[in-house]
Amino acid sequence: MEYSRRMSGNIHDMASEGWRGPADHIIRGQIMEAADAHFRQFGYGKTTVSGLAGAIGFSKAYIYKFFDSKQAIGEAIAMRHVVEICDAAEKAVKNDKTSPEKLRLLFRSVTKSSVDLFFLERQLYDMVSHAVVEDWHCNRVMNDRMQALVESIVKEGRLSGAFERKTPLDETCRAIRQAMKSFCHPAMLAYNLDNWPKAQNELVNLVLRSLAP
Amino acid sequence: MEYSRRMSGNIHDMASEGWRGPADHIIRGQIMEAADAHFRQFGYGKTTVSGLAGAIGFSKAYIYKFFDSKQAIGEAIAMRHVVEICDAAEKAVKNDKTSPEKLRLLFRSVTKSSVDLFFLERQLYDMVSHAVVEDWHCNRVMNDRMQALVESIVKEGRLSGAFERKTPLDETCRAIRQAMKSFCHPAMLAYNLDNWPKAQNELVNLVLRSLAP
């Protein structure tokens, strides 16, 4: 299916909340493609379920054979973009760089993805913001993957001797993510649009100094 | 005057933007007291300039002999609370504690003040939020004072040998304030209400590790 190719991992484990009927039905993919296009063009609020149904040549009632609600469709689309952001971040750190470099690249990648979404696909950004602010399921997925990524980098850095080993691992990782929230959280992104590369670089420098052995 | 006693420093330098007529006129004080009470009770949006005027026994037109606009009154009130928060912070670090302790106390004080405002005076908090988000004048004042406070603590810590001296002072201070934004910025406060003492403590620990010589 078109849509599942764009997902990493098992799409059903991550995005199947609010789904109805067969998970791999072809119509589900058509609904999601239509939803993606409509959310991009009109935004989440102005998109109607009837419009979605019309776009793929069915009646509105049929949509509800595949999704619990309009929000469930929104979550599925938001999840795709959240997964894209996470995938890009994982790809950015999957190389031969040092642990400090990886941490730097991780946050640069996430912020870059978010800022791009903010500027290039504002309608989608607004929806993803809602997802984060209202703590949709996809937000949990995002947080878990980010936590895991940070943890793996810090662990690696500790093993290689690049990072200190005294502070408890979980505290360190929580604090790092908290520090970076002022760049990653949608509610803050708007205040850092002008000079985020410099400000973020300085913040990562601080984080790396805190990790020094 | 009642109101100026509650200010530290020169109130005219800080809050006189949008003022009209004599700065020390007794009516100005009455307007501000009425405004403070109305903003507390009804919020900024639901408070009317006519209501303010009626409360002190004058007509609405007279108010405009003292303030450019309703927002100017709002700024003056927001400034009072911003100044209170800053004063509390300065008081919290004016003791014989070590520099690391001071940094810890500084951020604890600011967050505490903000959270208290959030819970106890929600209407005022909403107004102060607007002031910060829309970058009113009082926000500049707040930022400048906070920057100065952080800088003085870091400088002192560097002199005493408690903090490292390699990183440029201004970069260090900017990064520290950026890191703490996820607790100080009104847009983020709501997401950290549940466990801010623990999360903030961990973040300050990280900052202090980054400052270690």
Added chain:
DNA sequence: TGAGTGACTGATATAGATATTAGTCACAAC
């Protein structure tokens, strides 16, 4: 000349009637 105001305007908010929309269900066609 300074203190104070009624009456005015354009912009904004409110309210209530109207129209869309999300979501369900019984049912038809195959």
Added chain:
DNA sequence: GTTGTGACTAATATCTATATCAGTCACTCA
């Protein structure tokens, strides 16, 4: 049993007429 829908309801959004409000100004009164 699977695919698909028209008709329905309750909730929500949109529209519009009305009222309120921010802000000004010419004016009065002392």
